[in-house]
Amino acid sequence: MLLRLLQSGSLWFVLSLLPLLRAVFLLWQGELVNPVEFITRSSGTWALVFLLLTLAITPLRQMSGWSGWLQYRRMLGLYAFFYAVLHFGIYLWLDQLFDWAAIVRDIIERPFITVGMLALLLLIPLAITSTKAMMRRLKRRWGLLHRLIYPIAILAVVHFWWLVKKDLSEPMIYAAVLALLLGWRCRAWLFGFTGRLKQQNVRAHSPRRDPAG
Amino acid sequence: MLIRRPGDILPSEITPKDVFLNRRQFMTAAAGTALLAGEAAAALKGIPSRYSASEQPNSRKEITSYNNFYEFGTSKEDPARNAGSLKTRPWQVVVEGEAGKPKTFGIEEILKLAPLEERIYRLRCVEGWSMVIPWVGIPLASLLKAVQPTGNAKFVAFETLNDPKQMPGLASRVLDWPYREGLRMDEALHPLTILAVGLYGEVLPNQNGAPIRLVVPWKYGFKSIKSIVRIRLQAQQPATSWNLAAPNEYGFYSNVNPAVAHPRWSQATERRIGEFLKRKTLPFNGYGDQVARLYQGMDLTRFF
Numbered sequence A: 001m002l003l004r005l006l007q008s009g010s011l012w013f014v015l016s017l018l019p020l021l022r023a024v025f026l027l028w029q030g031e032l033v034n035p036v037e038f039i040t041r042s043s044g045t046w047a048l049v050f051l052l053l054t055l056a057i058t059p060l061r062q063m064s065g066w067s068g069w070l071q072y073r074r075m076l077g078l079y080a081f082f083y084a085v086l087h088f089g090i091y092l093w094l095d096q097l098f099d100w101a102a103i104v105r106d107i108i109e110r111p112f113i114t115v116g117m118l119a120l121l122l123l124i125p126l127a128i129t130s131t132k133a134m135m136r137r138l139k140r141r142w143g144l145l146h147r148l149i150y151p152i153a154i155l156a157v158v159h160f161w162w163l164v165k166k167d168l169s170e171p172m173i174y175a176a177v178l179a180l181l182l183g184w185r186c187r188a189w190l191f192g193f194t195g196r197l198k199q200q201n202v203r204a205h206s207p208r209r210d211p212a213g
Numbered sequence B: 001m002l003i004r005r006p007g008d009i010l011p012s013e014i015t016p017k018d019v020f021l022n023r024r025q026f027m028t029a030a031a032g033t034a035l036l037a038g039e040a041a042a043a044l045k046g047i048p049s050r051y052s053a054s055e056q057p058n059s060r061k062e063i064t065s066y067n068n069f070y071e072f073g074t075s076k077e078d079p080a081r082n083a084g085s086l087k088t089r090p091w092q093v094v095v096e097g098e099a100g101k102p103k104t105f106g107i108e109e110i111l112k113l114a115p116l117e118e119r120i121y122r123l124r125c126v127e128g129w130s131m132v133i134p135w136v137g138i139p140l141a142s143l144l145k146a147v148q149p150t151g152n153a154k155f156v157a158f159e160t161l162n163d164p165k166q167m168p169g170l171a172s173r174v175l176d177w178p179y180r181e182g183l184r185m186d187e188a189l190h191p192l193t194i195l196a197v198g199l200y201g202e203v204l205p206n207q208n209g210a211p212i213r214l215v216v217p218w219k220y221g222f223k224s225i226k227s228i229v230r231i232r233l234q235a236q237q238p239a240t241s242w243n244l245a246a247p248n249e250y251g252f253y254s255n256v257n258p259a260v261a262h263p264r265w266s267q268a269t270e271r272r273i274g275e276f277l278k279r280k281t282l283p284f285n286g287y288g289d290q291v292a293r294l295y296q297g298m299d300l301t302r303f304f
């Protein structure tokens, strides 16, 4: 019963909305001293968290041997995109007041904004091609395209690293988690190199549909 | 210019009425039960000053729950959360260096150096937010004059308390403690420069730099050093904490200047806490009429 619930996508879908609901509640309460700063940071933080969760699926699957993890990956990735779009919308509206000249200047001149923008732009093709139909249509290229998640996550951490004034402790935590997640893949690839034969053997018996790994 | 003439409104009349009434009731009650000075929120009134801005001050809650004071943590909620451990009495301030009469002052002595004034100042943080704050304090000049600066006194160096037992944030090495700041002598003697000891007609709350802090309203907030224990008059320009931490981002002068961007963000606009839209940042935070002449002939993009 509990396992059923935990495995159901709708539970995780609703849980993933909690950061947004919390922000709306705090805004409605009206106790935040700098509400715009709060929602900018909160949306950015959650976009990054969901990026890392998306990247955690493959290691979880490989460690646990349960391929069911995969069913959550698209939703997590789309939530990363959702919070990043919110984050960018807040920036455009409440930070820059749609002053397009200032926005363009900001994106060009401020390195932390430049890398954030790049991360968001790269997320767009991934969001567009996240459907099953697109997956089928693009075949092998889908996997190649979705490897963009690696540079996106790196850019997002660099974005955070460059924007803090002095105290790097928070971006360092995210950088460490990202390093672990990417490190896991390097390890897997190295193994894969030596044990390719064995892997190919396995692959022949269990056709997988996650070339992005 | 937003200079207020004497006899203008006091912030007590501008503060949202319920907030003010509550405080007044509290203070009356406090007086009734004979709570004495030194207790939390003890009254500390200042006479109105012509240097006050005529803008609506931020609420006491905004001012006391959202600010930077890295000695108590690096988030802006940390000071209000953690500054309870600071002991502000007894408190001494060493004034030394190029002075005819160097002296260690007790905080009570400083309160008697000059009549306490209420100064409603804009405060612009280097991070891009601002507030209007009704400080209570005395001109820094009245303290400096009491020790008779010598002809060699060209700069004033300030230091914050450096006691890890009272200040949990000192355990982290984000800055090179103790926190240090400095002013040129003419900046220090300028009538706008004050030592604040109170806020909203009450003793300064710990998180805002109790018991005594500098306020230099035309410079970014980090110049206004908190919980001061040492003031040194000297011939050389002193090292300052944020300048040591990131010399290309924070200069010695750090005058509010919309034309000079921080390397990582623009300084052209600011978010006044409590306002929905951002507003334009003014040169010298709107105090140009009084202070621009101090910097005549200086290239302010070089001396940022």
Ligand code: HEM
Binding pocket: A037, A040, A041, A042, A043, A044, A045, A046, A047, A048, A051, A084, A087, A088, A091, A095, A107, A113, A116, A117, A118, A119, A120, A123, A156, A159, A160, A163
């Ligand atoms: C995938 C894309 C992005 C991710 C994952 C991301 C993530 C983050 C994170 C984690 C923070 C810091 C939150 C904190 O301080 O706790 C942040 C702050 C911020 N981001 Fe992004 N961001 C992204 C894209 C963008 C874009 C496209 C822009 C604007 C063009 C932008 C502008 C900002 C701004 C202005 C801040 C606040 C800086 C401050 O409060 O000092 N971000 N972002």
